[in-house]
Amino acid sequence: MAPPPVEPSRRETLISTASDLFCRHGIHGVGIDWIIEEAGVAKATLYKHFPSKDDLVVAALREKSRSGCADLEAAAGRVPGGARQRFLALPALTAQGNRHGCVFVLAAQEFPERSHAVHKESIAHKKAVRELYGRLAVEAGASLTAPEAGARVQVVLDGVYAAAALGPADAKRAVQSAEHLLALLLDVE
Secondary structure (H helix, E strand, O other), X not given: OXXXXXXXXXXXXXXHHHHXXXXXXXXXXXXXXXXXXXXXXXXXXXXXXXXXXXXXXXXXXXXXXXXXXXXXXXXXXXXXXXXXXXXXXXXXXXXXXXXXXXXXXXXXXXXXXXXXXXXXXXXXXXXXXXXXXXXXXHHOOOOOOHHHHHHHHHHHHHHHHHHHHHOHHHHHHHHHHXXXXXXXXXXXX
């Protein structure tokens, strides 16, 4: 007999709820009362875990970064074939389920001050994902260094995020273009 599923903690529920709302409506578009109502918790519970909305935003971005990178790497690992096929699948994996664009780019735009914790968290995520892209590119045979390849892949896949937010037809065209560009990246001497 399997053990019963573990209920998420109130902190996890707040992070998950806030993350979903921020992705759909923007950070500034979502107030604390909306998060509390959607999460089904008391205001005191929110402030027990997060002294300010900014603290909740940073926690939501940090968790989204951790899970997003892990999910992308796991999804790429399930692509049949070798490292090249996994790498070339990145555009399709990026577009999958994405209808709102990159929350980290949006967060950096909403908090443009570079010293702000939300902006810093966005930059930290983009660095982490750029490193992941670079590693996958080198494993696939790119002759560039991992940092060079990662930077190029990030530009391409950020375009896929943006196109996916515009609609399915735009996403499909962006994925096809991105697959072509990534293939060219692997063939750069």
